[in-house]
Structures are given as structure tokens and as C-alpha cells.
Amino acid sequence: MAGFPRYAIYYTPAPDTALATFGADLLGYDAWTGNEREFPGGILDATPDWAELTADARKYGFHATLKAPFPLHDERTEADLSAACAAFAATPRTIPIIRPVVDAISGFIAVIPGEASQELQQFAAACVERFEPFRAPMSAEDRARRKPEMLSPRQREHLDRWGYPYVMEDFRFHMTLTRRLSDEPRRPVLAMLQDRFAGLDLSRLAIDRIALFRQSSSTSRFSIVDSWPITGS
Numbered sequence: 001m002a003g004f005p006r007y008a009i010y011y012t013p014a015p016d017t018a019l020a021t022f023g024a025d026l027l028g029y030d031a032w033t034g035n036e037r038e039f040p041g042g043i044l045d046a047t048p049d050w051a052e053l054t055a056d057a058r059k060y061g062f063h064a065t066l067k068a069p070f071p072l073h074d075e076r077t078e079a080d081l082s083a084a085c086a087a088f089a090a091t092p093r094t095i096p097i098i099r100p101v102v103d104a105i106s107g108f109i110a111v112i113p114g115e116a117s118q119e120l121q122q123f124a125a126a127c128v129e130r131f132e133p134f135r136a137p138m139s140a141e142d143r144a145r146r147k148p149e150m151l152s153p154r155q156r157e158h159l160d161r162w163g164y165p166y167v168m169e170d171f172r173f174h175m176t177l178t179r180r181l182s183d184e185p186r187r188p189v190l191a192m193l194q195d196r197f198a199g200l201d202l203s204r205l206a207i208d209r210i211a212l213f214r215q216s217s218s219t220s221r222f223s224i225v226d227s228w229p230i231t232g233s
Helices: 018-027 055-060 078-090 118-134 140-145 153-162 183-198
Strands: 006-011 064-071 100-105 108-113 209-215 223-229
Antiparallel strands (some): 006 064, 100 108, 209 223
């Protein structure tokens, strides 16, 4: 099918860390292994429709978007992209550090920074710019799917320039856990997830790696091709 495979540059916690386990268990899918996971004990009792609430996020795996999914440019290969990821990670730079919290963002529930981070905004912008040469030109169908009529003028500019509207000034770091929920049904789910997240006792999170994700077809989930720790300056 045209447009596949698709690739994305994401932040995702290192495997076997408490945060990686937290995300994979809640989504029921581990992008590191490509295997399904059982939901944590008691979550289906508390939220019987949990599998439905997490269906969209499960497709992508537990992650934060840095460079949104894209098909490869005809003149580039997966090996080229992997080499560029390795070179980007090896370039010394400031490693953003955030205070992670679970909260709502545009109706979704996600792990987000407790406070704004200029270093994180700069890091995400660098990813968008560095990997842009690997993105195939956006098709008219893909542009229409983003509903440009619903975007702000600046977001439409981002869409046409970078293939994704929520970049640069409009970037908001988030590691999605649920689909969009209206206020009333969201409250008990948010409280439950905040309570579970508190058990991690995670007050500091370094955004210290990038991972290359691949989606082979429109019906497959994203899985991790490789990952690289960021070299701190």
C-alpha cells in the first residue's frame, strides 16, 4: 500500500524501567517487543471499557512524538534514517529534564510535563528539522485527513512546511494513555491513573533518548526499530 511503511521519531522510556512498564501495561502493548501485555490487575474492574479507551494509543505504543509518522522519501532508506538517528543522538546537546505528571491535555489523558520546558521545546524542534529530509511529500489525502480548516493559520503553515501541525510553538510533549474523553467520564479515569502513577514515585524524567518506530501497514502497530541515548553537553 502506498505510504507504508511509515516511520516516526519518538521519545520512549528505556525498556525495563518503571515508566516503560507502566505505559506498556496500561496500553496492553509493548512496542519494544511487539507483544501484547495483560492490563494491570483491577483496571478492568474499575474501568470495564479500558480496552476501548486505549485502543488508539495502543496502535502507537507508549511514546511522546518528536517527529510525527511519515513515509520515507524515495531517495532515502531505513538504513539512512537509522544512521541519521544515531548521529543526532551522538551530537552533544542539553538533555531536557521534566517533572512528569498525569493530567488531561486536549481531552486526552497523558503523561505530560508539570511545567513548561524551553529545553524540551528546542529539543523537539531540532528533531523536526533534522529528520525533515527523510519525509516523503505529503499527499492531498493526508493533508485533508489533518482537517486544515480546523487548524489555526500558524498550524496550517506547520502542516504544509513540516507535514504535521503541532510542532515548534505548537508542540506539547505528551505520552498518551487514553482517547479523548469529555469532562464527566474523564474525571474518574484521570483520578485512577494519577493514583497509579503516584506509585512510581517519579519526580524527575530526563528526555534522554530517541527511538525509531516503524509501522509496516495500515493495520499494524508501530514497533521499535532501534533507539539511541542522547549525548549530554
